[in-house]
Amino acid sequence: MAAVDHDRAAQVGAQPLDVKAIRSDFPILDVEVNGRRLVYLDSASSSQKPRQVLDAMTRYYETTHANVHRGVYAIAEEATRQFEEARAKLARLVNARSAREIVFTKNVTEAINLVAHSWGRRNLTAGDAVLLTEMEHHANLVPWLMLAEERGIELRYIRLTADGQLDLSDLDRLVDGVKLVGVTCMSNVLGTINPVAELAEAAHSAGALFLADAAQYVPHLATDIQQLGCDFLGFTGHKMLGPTGIGCLWAREDLLEEMPPFLGGGEMISDVRLDGFLPADVPWKFEAGTPPIAEAIGLGAAVDYLTGLGMDAVRRHEVELTSYALCKLAADHPDLVIYGPADPASRGGVISLALGDIHAHDLSQVLDTAGVCVRAGHHCAKPLMRHLGVTATARASFYVYNDESDVDALSEALAEARKFFG
Template sequence: MTDLSMAKKSGTAAFDVEAIRRDFPILDQQINGKPLVYLDNGASSQKPIAVLDAMDRYYREMHSNVHRGAHTLGDRATSAFEGAREKVRAFLNADSTREIIWTRGTTEAINVVANGLAGRLKPGDEILVSHMEHHANIVPWQMVAERTGAKVVPIQITPQGELDPDSFNSLLGDRTRVLALTHVSNVLGTVNPIAPLIEQAKAHGVITVIDGAQAVPHFQPDVQALGCDFYVFSSHKLFGPTGVGVLYGKAQLLEEMPPFQGGGEMIERVSFERTTWNVLPYKFEAGTPPVAEAIGLGAAIDYLGNLDRNGMEASENALLTRANELVESVPGMEIIGTASQKVPVMSFKIAGLHPSDIGTLLDQQGIAIRTGHHCAMPLMDFYGVPGTARASFAFYNTLEEVEQLFTALQKIQRLFA
């Protein structure tokens, strides 16, 4: 039993961060002689013991390929693998497991959708994306546009890092075929109001594709309530393993789309004259799937299900609030992205300091952040910067770690003042 489940069983505080931290063994170490302060969760979150144990159990007790093995290990593996798919379905509130496709991650999921929709596009059609998108939600659409003659059109944002409603309203029109939008910006932390945007798009017959990679670690989306056609995310952002992601798609659209890859599992029958496709979801899952990784993601979803989600969100909000309060303590520090609705992500620059230097000097003090363009070069161009430093928080981070970050930044600033 984990520390978290023990705390819940014993009736102690609803959200005990110190108990939760004991479920993440990687956090209990020193970097450069300092206790690790891990603030790079937007790039990849850490994994609880429950996830590590689930994957270990798979390899120790049931490793086998899934679906067609005529033996006990194959049955065990298939049951655990498909059980994980059901956990994802419930997490997203999808209508059926037929609508849950395993991919390698968010990037592959968007590529599957973009290629699958290519047949619907023709010259003059428009694909709307926002100026705050990750490259994974820009480049696949550009590639498809080059093949079809369609055009990728960026929705503008405000200086605060919010989607500009006037820009969206002016661009959404008769030529719009796809709206591809991030739920949460990986750079700015902005939470986009996607439900009303989806509703507007649907009124124009537009297909909606939502990148949820940065949303799912902080709150649980409901794809039926949102009304989106596709929703994608990566396991490793959601406290699960790398190498697996999820594509949710409405069954009717998935039925109409061609498969992305060919090979085993995705076929019904193969002959030299003709090949027919398997039923959903297997139509899009060519080859041996990421069995252990899917099981690990299922365990991560179970773990999150044991959290007090209201307490988690309140704790994360407190981290961001405290970080914002401390910005003025570092001369020359400027926050990039000040939207009214944000997850705990803080991108910043400090006058006279290069972001990579900030990252290196923080690492010397045991603090891990991310620096660079964050796979969002158009957004960097919008703000006129080559890159930023980014601290991204998770529910296992503490207010003390926020204080440590700013104490370290003050030290760095004084060093170069």
């Protein structure tokens, strides 16, 4: 399984991150909130941006902004070159066979909607089945629910075990006869890392395609789409040190070739007549309108930054920090409920928690006064919250700029909250 391989690599090869040096690259970490230093523990929602990313975007606007794929003049050609170079960086990051397999989208939500709209409408009719899981983010549920409503397709779900893993005991029966299997690589609520390669293999054995929601995976673990065996994989820039408004769908080129366009307009055509149009080649036929150019270039700079740290080193850092957090929080707060797998090696740096009967919103309000930023709510995963029997949790999540002092600050703030509501 891919996740296990990555962990082994992280254990033996990677150097520890120099968090102090990393922190100095993030201007926002110097900001004070409520007179306290910012303790940012909400990277699973959106990560902060290093100066290198901000500078790349500013430099582009200050020196070479023009529309891409259009002008025949120097700065337009340079803008196009930088935009397409960003695409190539994403392709290399996930070991795609070609940059033509990378379609820029707004985010993972748009990437999955693209697949549901374009591939789904072309290939799914009433009675066809799609297999999803109970731990999916709404982004990998609602597009399929919409298609089910419109087309009468059947949706099946892999349920969860008590400790927040996918229950694969019934997989053979569930996967039998489905056309697509769509699974998150890592739960944004529980941190569970799913056996993606195994699931992709099961999907292919059943004659189905495999779609991976990698929003929480690509930013944190070395990702090799060939090793994972996916057919579609979506990830987003703003969770991996890049700007908002830019993400991508990676898909096998032969699938993209067969799929009809998604949005129609400029940029996605090779010819337009008054009685019809001819779409552009992949991937541009899926990129209607002027794209977010500066954002793509910023995301390219984020990929450079992460590659510079080394994705194995990033993973090792997060496993160590998550181990520390699980021990520290459990020791300091015996009444704290932590959801998801107990073993740090089988989960990401995402910790959903509940403290006594204090509502997540009240908890995060008190944490805010200590400068500690956590997410409170249903995390866009309401079916999973129902499975857990809660309406909301507070969630702390880690990234390259977090260290043990952030976990300590969280623990102290939790004690404050207990005092306030106790």
